Amino acid sequence: MLYLILALISGVAGGLLVLLTGRNRHSLSNFITLFFSASAAFFCWRVAFLVFAGERVRFGWKPGELQWSLDPDPLGAVFGLIASTLWLFAAVYSFGYMAGKERQRTYYAFFLLSLSVTVGVAFSGNLVTLYLFYELLTLTTYPLVIHDRTSGAVRAGSKYILYNLSGAGAILIAIITTHSCVGNPDFADGIVLAGCDSPVLGWLLVMFIIGFGVKAAIMPLHRWLPEAMAAPTPVSALLHAVAVVYSGVFGILRVVYSVFGYELIGQLSFSKVLPWLAAFTILAGVLIALRQDILKRRLAYQTVSHLSYILLGAFTLEPWGLAGALMHMISYPMMKMTLFFCAGIITEKTGETRISRMAGIGRILPGTMAAFAVAALGMVGMLPLNTFWGKYYLMKGSVAGGMWPLATVLAVSGLLNAACFIPVVVNAFRGVRSPDRTGGDALQGGEIRSGTDSGAFGDGNDGNVLSRILKDRRMALMFVPALLLVLMSIVTGLLPGIVWPGVQAVTDWFFQ
Amino acid sequence: MLVMILAVPLAGAAVLLLLRKGDKNIISVASAAVLALTLFLLKNVFGGGPVELAIHLHGPYAPVLRADPISALFVVLAAFIWFAVSIYMPGYMEHEARPRSFGVWTLLTLTVVEGVFLAGDPVTMLLFFELMAVTSYFWVIHRGYKKAVRSGNLYLFFSIAAGFLLTLGIVLIFVATSKLPEVGAVPATPSDPHMFGWGIALLVSGFAVKAGAVPLHIWLPHAHSAAPTPGSALLSGLLIKVGAYGLIRTAELAGCVREAGNGVTWLGPVLIAAGICSMLGGVAAALLQSDAKRLLAYHSISQMGYIIFGLGIDFYLESARDIAFTGAVFHIINHALFKAALFLGVGIIYIRTKETNLYRLGGLWRRFPVTAVLMLLAVLGITGAPGLNGYASKTLLHHAAGMAAGTGSPWLVWAERLFVLTGVGTAASFAKLYYLTFLGKPSDDTLIRNPGDDRVSGRMQPGMNAAMALLAVVMVGIGIAPEFFVNTAVIPAVGASDVDKAVADLTYLAFWSTGDVIGMVITLLIGVLVCWVGLRYGIFHRKFPVWLTPEGLVKLAVQGISRLWRAGTGKYTVLAENAHESGSAVKARLYSAIRKFDRSRSSTIGGLRLTGISADAAILFMILAILILWYTIIDPGLHDNWLPFIRPQ
Structure with missing residues (x-):
């Protein structure tokens, strides 16, 4: 229980400490950020291992009539692990990215506060606690979205607040309805709505899905997400590809498997529609992404698409589907954060944000673009990378659930993902960088003189790519997290057994 | 290991x-x-x-x-x-x-x-x-x-x-x-x-x-x-x-x-059909190529067709299973050998002349005598001339095709005929390749007599011809003693259900029966004749209508789809813009209504003037409205405890 509390308050404590530091004590605030992110991650791992071992870690508080509780089950533990571990990577990346930028104190303070709140979402033990942290997450991340204070960022922030608070409103209604039927039991005690025989269950599910669907970016509730890309890149990478959107996805997983339970939800007619809604979002998201020219927006729409992979797995109501959803939940952020990190490096180093102007950038940033290339293949879901396993289990789940077209949707989406990113990579390495930066089709240049062309293993000047990167401290801080994520995803792709205990614990928990 | x-x-x-x-x-x-x-x-x-x-x-x-x-x-x-x-x-x-x-x-x-x-x-x-x-x-x-x-x-x-x-x-x-x-x-x-x-x-x-x-x-x-x-x-x-x-x-x-x-x-027939299509389509396309490497690439399709055809017969016809499977695996080995050799030969010519267009080459046997001989062996191998490895595996596959045709099913009879036709096409296109590269008159005399180029770029690496020679030796070895190779390597590998019987069968279907040899020689001669006619009358230059080739069909399909896609997205964009405009109009009207409402209310609240109501407040207001609506009209059954926080059960 102590671990639970420590995991939760690490972020808050760190955030407050950062606020206490002097305005320009950057290295101190960096140290505080790193220390408290690491401690949160450490305690999350401790809690998670206790939970996977079958122990119940609970902290409850009942000040009045309302029961607050922190009571992670395996699903919560997995989410806590993902969020707190990736936070470390984003923190290190931030040190490089934010160096020399304004308002660093605010940035790190809210960065750490959001960590606490995300861990709270993961570990919350009942619906009311979940709602509290879910709502808080919107508020603590809002300052990060409007960090640049440009008019675009502020407008994006308004949209962010508007969408997310409306969603929370829907959840509130649903929670009150649930409460009136069954009270406020812990998730770990069993299915929340078991024994509730109300005629409004279908509508309740609709309310929950709409509410959590805003953060999970189910189309057509996704429109805040591309706008939120106005935030600094580490925030986009961590919050708008992982933490914030995952809290929506996590909410839906909770609703499907803890609140309703897969048996009850299978009887509701609305649940038959849900996988197809996810499939639609998968295809539409990536199709829209194909048309974006700003790299971060393309990534954002692709996030929309990939979040629905997880939802699709959850909605199949099959053990394999849930396993696929969790596998994807674990593996996808590694690749997605790599893509965002690389996008951030490109923008910082060359000032380019548009894909059409990125031709030939691989010559300037070979290491970055190599990491980007691997992550692009990861988005496709090819084998040496861990995203394959998510896709594989999702396909199994949908076929076993009698919905084989969903499996083909996944395959087609993989191809579209390839069309989304592989040309970017090829163009970066093979295209010609136009000197006047007017953009346009870089391959128009015709035959490139191969002599000046250094590919991934360009003869003569290779081997020192890494050492050149490491010499530039800021670049190293940004590049090393991306590289580590790529390595992690290759390792877990070849040895999926590493993450399997967590996945199995969750599927066993819900399908006993 | x-x-x-x-x-x-x-x-x-x-x-x-x-x-x-x-x-x-x-x-x-x-x-x-x-x-x-x-x-x-x-x-x-x-x-x-x-x-x-x-x-x-x-x-x-x-x-x-x-x-x-x-x-x-x-x-x-x-x-x-x-x-x-x-x-x-x-x-x-x-x-x-x-x-x-x-x-x-x-x-x-x-x-x-x-x-x-x-x-x-x-x-x-x-x-x-x-x-x-x-x-x-x-x-x-x-x-x-x-x-x-x-x-x-x-x-x-x-x-x-x-x-x-x-x-x-x-x-x-x-x-x-x-x-x-x-x-x-x-x-x-x-x-x-x-x-x-x-x-x-x-x-x-x-x-x-x-x-x-x-x-x-x-x-x-x-x-x-x-x-x-x-x-x-x-x-x-x-x-x-x-x-x-x-x-x-x-x-x-x-x-x-x-x-x-x-x-x-369905698997057997599908594989047979795919095999026949690949064989014929590949050869037909190869005949029309002017680029040596593309010609070879199309022949890869055609030769893979033989292999797929063999696998199809293997799956389809119980009685021909062993021979078809053995033939297919044997042909895989043979094709790997001669196709690699052919590409290597074309490469040798390319780096010396910087040319792969057949119609600009010619008479090169004088400049590349060793390569010309090795190329000839590879060409004879792929066309299936007796004495080289291609002959052996093609004969096995042909026997399998013959057994399939023997079942009397008309489309299998046709499959056997098309099999032979492919042989003719292969011979014709390789006669063309070899003639245009090594024998015919070059369009440009410098290609033959320009030793200066060789001097500039150094001596010809011996390894290049040696690699071809290595492949050629194996090809000739297999070609001269196919029984030995098949018995020691291929039949044990394919794990024929009954190895002894399979060996016996193959001995019975001896590689060197007169009929097979004569048939193959006639095929080759017809092929050369076709090549001569084609070159003489310029048939190989004819452009075929785009819809006749699979590539053309795919290109047309892609064009059609992209046109549809563009039209669709265009419509979508227009629609989305309209929706956005009308949405903004509705939003503006809503805002002004709220403001008007707000202003009228503000006069009633004494002194306190609430202007510029924020989006958040509007949303909260709406949520409240929905809540009230829900518990009063839509689902009044829950009236008793509609404030659960205050009065839980």
Whole structure:
């Protein structure tokens, strides 16, 4: 229980400490950020291992009539692990990215506060606690979205607040309805709505899905997400590809498997529609992404698409589907954060944000673009990378659930993902960088003189790519997290057994 | 040992990458080591039994490596072709940019190709299959010009699509049999035969993409002609054989449960039809090519057609099973040998003359006498001239086709006729290739008598002709004593149900029966005649209407789809803009209404003027309204405890 509390308050404590530091004590605030992110991650791992071992870690508080509780089950533990571990990577990346930028104190303070709140979402033990942290997450991340204070960022922030608070409103209604039927039991005690025989269950599910669907970016509730890309890149990478959107996805997983339970939800007619809604979002998201020219927006729409992979797995109501959803939940952020990190490096180093102007950038940033290339293949879901396993289990789940077209949707989406990113990579390495930066089709240049062309293993000047990167401290801080994520995803792709205990614990928990 | 086969080229690649000055010999040393290892493995497997290495891991993936006779044969074949090409490479790559990068990818591709052949479970096979797509992609784009990059992208996308087809197939078979099938083992009886059939269909189409079967071959001519020659030789000689190997394994998987009534009877006819289409389509397209490498690439499609045809007969006709399967595997080996040799020969001419257009070459036998002789052997091999290896496997396949035609089914009779027709086409197009390159009159005399070029770029590397000679020696060896080779290597490898009977059958269907030899010679003569007529009357230059070729059809389809897509997205954009406009109008009206409402209210609240109501407040207000609506009108049943926080049950 102590671990639970420590995991939760690490972020808050760190955030407050950062606020206490002097305005320009950057290295101190960096140290505080790193220390408290690491401690949160450490305690999350401790809690998670206790939970996977079958122990119940609970902290409850009942000040009045309302029961607050922190009571992670395996699903919560997995989410806590993902969020707190990736936070470390984003923190290190931030040190490089934010160096020399304004308002660093605010940035790190809210960065750490959001960590606490995300861990709270993961570990919350009942619906009311979940709602509290879910709502808080919107508020603590809002300052990060409007960090640049440009008019675009502020407008994006308004949209962010508007969408997310409306969603929370829907959840509130649903929670009150649930409460009136069954009270406020812990998730770990069993299915929340078991024994509730109300005629409004279908509508309740609709309310929950709409509410959590805003953060999970189910189309057509996704429109805040591309706008939120106005935030600094580490925030986009961590919050708008992982933490914030995952809290929506996590909410839906909770609703499907803890609140309703897969048996009850299978009887509701609305649940038959849900996988197809996810499939639609998968295809539409990536199709829209194909048309974006700003790299971060393309990534954002692709996030929309990939979040629905997880939802699709959850909605199949099959053990394999849930396993696929969790596998994807674990593996996808590694690749997605790599893509965002690389996008951030490109923008910082060359000032380019548009894909059409990125031709030939691989010559300037070979290491970055190599990491980007691997992550692009990861988005496709090819084998040496861990995203394959998510896709594989999702396909199994949908076929076993009698919905084989969903499996083909996944395959087609993989191809579209390839069309989304592989040309970017090829163009970066093979295209010609136009000197006047007017953009346009870089391959128009015709035959490139191969002599000046250094590919991934360009003869003569290779081997020192890494050492050149490491010499530039800021670049190293940004590049090393991306590289580590790529390595992690290759390792877990070849040895999926590493993450399997967590996945199995969750599927066993819900399908006993 | 299985791990060693994979580790040696990987280590070679690492050494090559880490050395400051790349040593040219590393590639051939590593390939030679792999060849030695694989020969040793072959001996063990043929003598003892399957060699297996299972890595027991917790979780969803426990990789298995296994070498049974058929995979051992493929492993040796790959190592041998790689070795031959690695001898050739240093000389050739002097004329290309970044030889070291090319060498690294070559060794990595060797690793993954051996991995595909050694994989003992489908997921490992898929792993290496996907890696192979990526590593060989770098061959295709190596030259870096626009067309090469586009060909490479096409290749990569087709490979990724093939990977997804395979993934889906594995998933379906897994679900149908509730167990991950093993490569080359009897699968569990499917509880859902229908789904099992679909799984097999997906696997077949996935591997057919890699094998270049018509109509999934679109990527092949582009990719194979864009790569530098050693890459082309390996792509055409070996990488498409991975598709054939996959088809063999899939047929095995389907055939093991053939009797269980699992609804895969369609497999034989489909493979036969695909084989015939590939044979004819490939040859027809090859006849029209003017570029030597593209011509060879189209012939790869055609020759893969023979192999797929053989596998189809194997699956379709019980009585012809052994001979068809033996013929198909034999032809895989032979095609790897002569196709690699042909590409290498064309490469030698290319680096000296910088020309692959046949109509600009000619009379080159004077400048390249050794290459001309070796090329002649390879050409005779692929056309199936008696005395060379192509003759032996084509004869076996022809016998299988004859047995199929003997069943009297009219379309099988036609299949046999088309088989012969393909032979004529092959002879014609290779007569054209050889005549235009080595014999005919060049359009440009400098090509023959310009030793200055040779002096400038140094002496001709002996390794290049040596590599061709190595391949040619094996070809001639097999060609002279096909019975020996088939009995010692192919029949044990295909694991014919009854080896003794199979050997007896093949002896009965002797390779050197007069009828076969005469038939083949007549085929060749007709081919040469066709070539003469074609060159004389310029038929080979004729442009065919675009809808007649598969590429053209696909191009038309793509154009149509993209037009539809553009129209659709255009409509969508207009629609979205309209919706956005009307949305903004509604929003503006709503805001002004709220403001008006707000202003009118503000007068009633004494003194307190609430202007500029924020979006948040509006939303909260609306939520409140919905809440009230819900508990009063929509669902009044919950009236009693509508404030649960205050009065819980």
